[in-house]
Amino acid sequence: MFIPQDNERQKITELKISSGYDTCFSITDDVFHNKKLYGRIEKPHDKFEISISGCADTGLNVFEEFISSESYPYCPFSTTVFGVQTRLTMPGINIWKLHKSLCLNEITEPYDKTMKIMKTVAEVLKYDAGATGVHEAAENALSLKSGVCQDFAHIMISLLRMANIPARYVVGMMLGEGASHAWVEAFCRGYWYGFDPTNNKLVNDEYIKVSYGRDSSDCPVIKGNFYGNGMQTQKEEVNVEEIHAKE
Amino acid sequence: MNDLIRNAETINKLLSRYGVKFGIYKNGEFREQLFPFDPIPRIIGNDEFSYLEKGLRQRVDALNCFLSDIYGKKQIVKDRVIPEEFIFSAKGFLVPCDGVTPPKGIYSHISGIDLVQSKDNNWYVLEDNLRVPSGASYPMIARELQRRSAPDAFTKNDVIDNRNYADLLKEVMDHVNTGGINVILSPGRYNAAFFEHSYLAEKTGAVLTTGKDIVCENDNLYYIDYNGKKQRVGAVYRRISDEYLDPMTFYEESVIGIPHIFEAYRKGNAALLNAPGNGVADDKGIYYFVPKMIKYYLGEEAILMNAPTYLPYYEKDMQYVLDNFDKLVIKDVAEAGGYGVVFGSSLTAEKKSEFIALLKAEPRRFIAQEVIDFYDLDILDENGTKVPRKADLRAFVLTGRTTKVWASGLTRFSRNPDSFIVNSSQGGGFKDTWVLSR
Numbered sequence: 001m002f003i004p005q006d007n008e009r010q011k012i013t014e015l016k017i018s019s020g021y022d023t024c025f026s027i028t029d030d031v032f033h034n035k036k037l038y039g040r041i042e043k044p045h046d047k048f049e050i051s052i053s054g055c056a057d058t059g060l061n062v063f064e065e066f067i068s069s070e071s072y073p074y075c076p077f078s079t080t081v082f083g084v085q086t087r088l089t090m091p092g093i094n095i096w097k098l099h100k101s102l103c104l105n106e107i108t109e110p111y112d113k114t115m116k117i118m119k120t121v122a123e124v125l126k127y128d129a130g131a132t133g134v135h136e137a138a139e140n141a142l143s144l145k146s147g148v149c150q151d152f153a154h155i156m157i158s159l160l161r162m163a164n165i166p167a168r169y170v171v172g173m174m175l176g177e178g179a180s181h182a183w184v185e186a187f188c189r190g191y192w193y194g195f196d197p198t199n200n201k202l203v204n205d206e207y208i209k210v211s212y213g214r215d216s217s218d219c220p221v222i223k224g225n226f227y228g229n230g231m232q233t234q235k236e237e238v239n240v241e242e243i244h245a246k247e
Numbered sequence: 248m249n250d251l252i253r254n255a256e257t258i259n260k261l262l263s264r265y266g267v268k269f270g271i272y273k274n275g276e277f278r279e280q281l282f283p284f285d286p287i288p289r290i291i292g293n294d295e296f297s298y299l300e301k302g303l304r305q306r307v308d309a310l311n312c313f314l315s316d317i318y319g320k321k322q323i324v325k326d327r328v329i330p331e332e333f334i335f336s337a338k339g340f341l342v343p344c345d346g347v348t349p350p351k352g353i354y355s356h357i358s359g360i361d362l363v364q365s366k367d368n369n370w371y372v373l374e375d376n377l378r379v380p381s382g383a384s385y386p387m388i389a390r391e392l393q394r395r396s397a398p399d400a401f402t403k404n405d406v407i408d409n410r411n412y413a414d415l416l417k418e419v420m421d422h423v424n425t426g427g428i429n430v431i432l433s434p435g436r437y438n439a440a441f442f443e444h445s446y447l448a449e450k451t452g453a454v455l456t457t458g459k460d461i462v463c464e465n466d467n468l469y470y471i472d473y474n475g476k477k478q479r480v481g482a483v484y485r486r487i488s489d490e491y492l493d494p495m496t497f498y499e500e501s502v503i504g505i506p507h508i509f510e511a512y513r514k515g516n517a518a519l520l521n522a523p524g525n526g527v528a529d530d531k532g533i534y535y536f537v538p539k540m541i542k543y544y545l546g547e548e549a550i551l552m553n554a555p556t557y558l559p560y561y562e563k564d565m566q567y568v569l570d571n572f573d574k575l576v577i578k579d580v581a582e583a584g585g586y587g588v589v590f591g592s593s594l595t596a597e598k599k600s601e602f603i604a605l606l607k608a609e610p611r612r613f614i615a616q617e618v619i620d621f622y623d624l625d626i627l628d629e630n631g632t633k634v635p636r637k638a639d640l641r642a643f644v645l646t647g648r649t650t651k652v653w654a655s656g657l658t659r660f661s662r663n664p665d666s667f668i669v670n671s672s673q674g675g676g677f678k679d680t681w682v683l684s685r
Contacts, residue, residue, distance in 0.1 A: 026465055028510050031343045038495065038507055040462065081342055084335050214342065217499075225494055225506065227459070 001222040002171070002211035003027070003035040003052060008061045009194075010208060015054040021045075034211040034219065046230070050222075055243065059205025063191035079187050081214065082166035088215040089158040092139035098124065098155075099162050110165045111188040114195060117163070118184075121156045122200035135217055149182040150216050152197040156184045157215065168212045170194065171219045173240050175206040180221050180238050185212065208240065248287075248404075250397035255286035255627065258392050266442050267388055277437055283676035284389055285626045287633070289640065289658040296682045299362070299370060299642065300652040302551035305541060307358045307644045310377060310528050312544035314354035317527055318344050328543050329536050332560075332611060337533070338581055339378075339526020341489060343496050343509065350423045350518040355525055357416070357484075358644040362551070364622040371554045371619055373639065375534065377525040379486055382657040382677075383412050383643050384443040387450070389679050390655070406681045409655030412643070413450035419647035420453065420482045423518035427481030429453040430461070430470055434487050434503040444486050453484065463507035468517045482518040483508070489523045497523075531580035531614050532558065555617040559610040568615040569603065575615045576667075577606070588668065590618070621667070624678070626660055636660045639669050640680060654682040 004012050017037065019025070025039035041048065085091065091099065102120060107113045128146035138158045141151035153169055160167035166187040174181040174196075183196040183203055194203025211219040221236060259281070268279040291299070316323050317340070323329050334340055359380025361373045390409055394401060401408075420429040431453045433444035448455035454470060461480060462469050468480040485492060491501040496509040511517040527533065535556045538549040557564035557575070568575060572591040579587030594602060606613055623635035638660035643653040658678040659669040669675040 024465060026510070028466070028513075031345050031347075038510065040464070040506065080331060080335050081345075218342075223495065223499060225499075225502075 001037050001050065001052075002219060003037055004054070004056060004172070004208055004210045005035045007209065008063070009058065009203075010060060011057040013055045013057070015052070017050070017052050019048075019050045021048070030211075030218075032211075032213055032218070034213075036211075044228075048224075056208045058208060062202075062204075063193050079166040082168045082187065083161055083164065084214075085158065085161050086215045086217075087137065088135060088217060089138050089154050089161065091158050091162060092137075092143075094142040095139055095155065095158050095162070098142065099159055102159070104163050109188070110163075110186070111193070113163050114160060114165060114186040114188060114193070117156055117159045118195045118197045119200060121152055121159070121197040125152055125155065125197075127152075127198065149198040153182045153184050154215060156195070156197040160184070160186050168192070169215050169219065170209055170212045171216075171221060172207055172209040172211075173238050174208075175240050175242060177240065178238060179236060180210070181207075182216065183207070248400060251286045251288075251393060251400055252627065252631075254393070254396040255284070258286065258389065258396065259284050261392050262388065265388065267385065268442060269439055282385060283662070284385075285660065285676055285678045286393075287625055287627065288679040288681045289624055289638065290681045290683065293683050293685055296654065298550070302370075302549075303360055303642055303644050303652050304650045305545065305547060305550055306360065306372065306375070306537065307355060307646060307650050309537065309541040309544050310358070310375060311354050311646060313540050314377075314522070314525060314528050315348070315352060316544075318347060318354075318524060323540070323543055326543075328539055329533070330560075333530075333532050333536070334527060336611070337527050337530050339489075339524070339528070339530050341497075341524040341526070344522070344524035347513050348515075349512070349522040350425050350515060353423060353646050354522040355528070356419050356423065356520040356522075356646050358521075358646070360642045360644060361639055362642060363554075363619055363639045366620045366622050368622065370551060372537075372551050373554055374531070375529040375537065376641075377521060377529040379488060379521070380641070380643070381440040381443055381486070382641050382659075383653070384446040385677050386655050386657055386679050387412055388446065389677070393679065404681070405684045407654040407684050409653065409680075409682075412653050412655070413447065415645045415651060415653060416447065416484070417451040417453075419645050420451065420484060420518075420520065422647035423520065424481035425515065425517055427468070427479030427517070428470060429482045429484065430456050430480055432456055432458065432461070432483050432485040432487055432505075434458075434491070438486070440486065447484075458487070458503050458505045461505045461508070463505060463511050466510050466514045466516050468505075468508060468511045480517055482520065484520045489526060492519075492523060531578050532560075532611065535614060554619055557615040559606055559613055559615065564615070565607075565610060568606070572599070572603070574618065576618050577602070577613050577615050580612055580614060590667075618667075624658070624660060626662075626676070626678070634664070636662065636664065637667050637669060638678070656680040 006012055021041055025037055028036050030036050104113050126146040131144050131146040132141050132151050138154035141147040142155050157167040168185045170183050170185055172181055185192040185194050196203055213219040262284055263281050269282045324331055355377040359376035362370050363373055364370050431444055431448045435457050445455055460471050469477040470480050471477055490498040492504045493509040494501040494504050495506045512519050535558050541549045557568050559565040559568050575591045577589045621637045624638040625633040626636050628634045638658055641657040645651050658680045659675045661669045661675050
């Protein structure tokens with residue numbers, strides 16, 4: 001699973017990880033430099049629990065990671081890879097139609113295009129927790145006209161990439177929500193800005209970022225497998241409280 | 248030679264007894280079929296082999312440079328020798344591999360380069376296989392059995408011994424090993440090439456294992472032996488494709504991989520042969536650029552030729568393909584094993600217009616090639632009569648401290664007189680390949 005870390009928008013302190021199992025865990029980086037916790041349990045077990053707590057100082061900035069193409073070692077990778085559609089964001093007929101209806105070539109600034117895309121996705125899609133599956137493709141979700149935050153984000157990413165704006169999928173937490181949340185970062189004017197299409201809102205100090213990737217399959221909240229023939233269910237609880245207001 | 252032909256049937260029987268089979272999944276069913284062996288060897292003279300050797304080493308060295316560049320600085324893309332689209336949207340470009348340097352910097356340790364010889368005696372490279380090329384064990388065991396039936400045939404004809412493949416392979420594994428044992432990781436008994444996995448394990452002294460016997464702990468790999476004892480693993484010759492290698496990094500549903508093996512590899516604690524992500528270099532679309540790569544990285548002209556290839560992605564090439572559709576062969580870059588290959592002349596008018604529409608809609612997905620007039624090799628048919636058939640040669644090139652070409656190879660032939668497709672998964676047979684010492 002991924003662990004929130006410091007970036008230009010947020011600072012993480014008092015991080016505590018507890019699993020209650022006598023086992024070893026390692027912390028590693030993935031290719032996008034997300035912090036990842038992994039391990040294994042050898043003994044037979046019928047459940048696995050893990051909890052992470054900490055404080056986040058948020059809203060330190062509205063954008064992150066200015067990457068000049070010269071200084072970053074893997075220059076095309078920093079943005080190009082987020083400009084390529086993935087299996088989950090690949091546009092089909094519905095996304096193509098939506099893309100055409102946006103008439104984005106009438107707008108010049110990528111940031112303004114992104115705003116229009118976010119607004120449109122928020123209007124077209126209805127929030128419905130039961131409508132879509134775990135790794136549903138954007139095209140399917142749009143054909144159903146409903147979905148969860150993941151589907152809002154995938155559709156928005158698909159449209160951004162069609163407009164040649166690199167976009168990444170972000171998993172995190174939001175003040176007041178009982179589950180993890182997902183939103184989008186778009187590369188505009190040389191910066192990554194956060195957009196939340198589910199709430200039609202710019203990402204601000206109510207958001208804590210955990211990980212990001214090309215689509216949801218790069219950054220699941222948790223994943224794992226086991227040997228055995230038991231059935232499994234997964235339960236996730238997220239609790240974000242405001243400790244003290246901004247000065 | 249006559250001894251070899253006389254014993255052909257016995258050898259085929261022995262091959263079947265030793266389990267030299269090729270498994271095929273068709274319509275969801277697993278069937279094993281024999282890989283028919285033909286006793287007439289392909290013979291490559293010493294001068295000709297020296298030429299091939301030079302060309303193959305150059306090609307594989309350039310491909311290794313390319314892989315190290317693509318997962319590193321990407322200079323070849325920045326210098327616009329290869330368009331970005333051919334890299335980042337390629338199925339074989341694995342994002343998790345970016346920035347990861349494998350032990351000793353080698354990406355393709357075992358490369359299977361498929362060549363054909365044309366009627367005018369030129370060799371052409373048809374395909375590079377840098378992921379999990381299989382087939383070396385077949386000529387190895389065929390030679391072993393033939394030596395028993397006709398020991399003289401090899402010394403009398405000055406044939407270079409090909410039984411050193413296992414030594415070459417072991418040398419490569421030892422060279423990249425990061426401390427610990429060598430293992431061969433097989434998907435298991437029902438894999439098409441399981442015979443080869445077990446044979447190579449036996450010959451190299453590596454431990455034959457499946458994913459269930461290896462664990463990753465604290466970024467290190469351990470093999471759990473029959474006593475439950477853990478032994479550190481330093482090199483994994485894995486015969487599992489990238490997608491299935493690590494369910495935590497790649498295809499999540501994989502049950503044949505090892506969870507977190509990629510972490511051990513990323514941290515430099517275990518070598519994987521071949522490195523994950525090599526698919527970006529043996530993509531049929533990238534094939535077009537290999538001669539350019541040789542020039543770019545090594546500053547040399549390519550010694551071995553590609554079959555004349557066109558990329559419909561470039562407008563000029565698209566026009567050529569449309570104008571000459573009937574004399575070309577079109578290949579889907581995402582397919583392997585002889586699937587997704589279409590001969591322009593074989594299509595009905597209706598199918599042809601359908602295909603051209605697809606080609607125009609997804610030009611990046613296809614390459615077109617001139618059909619090479621193969622130099623046919625004789626095989627023995629059911630009645631023992633010599634008949635000519637299309638054949639190719641898979642050369643095995645191993646990269647460790649240096650790059651070496653195995654003085655043998657897998658010659659595959661099509662049993663169907665009208666077919667150009669020699670792949671074993673499509674029912675072809677094989678021959679021994681003799682390289683002469685004079």
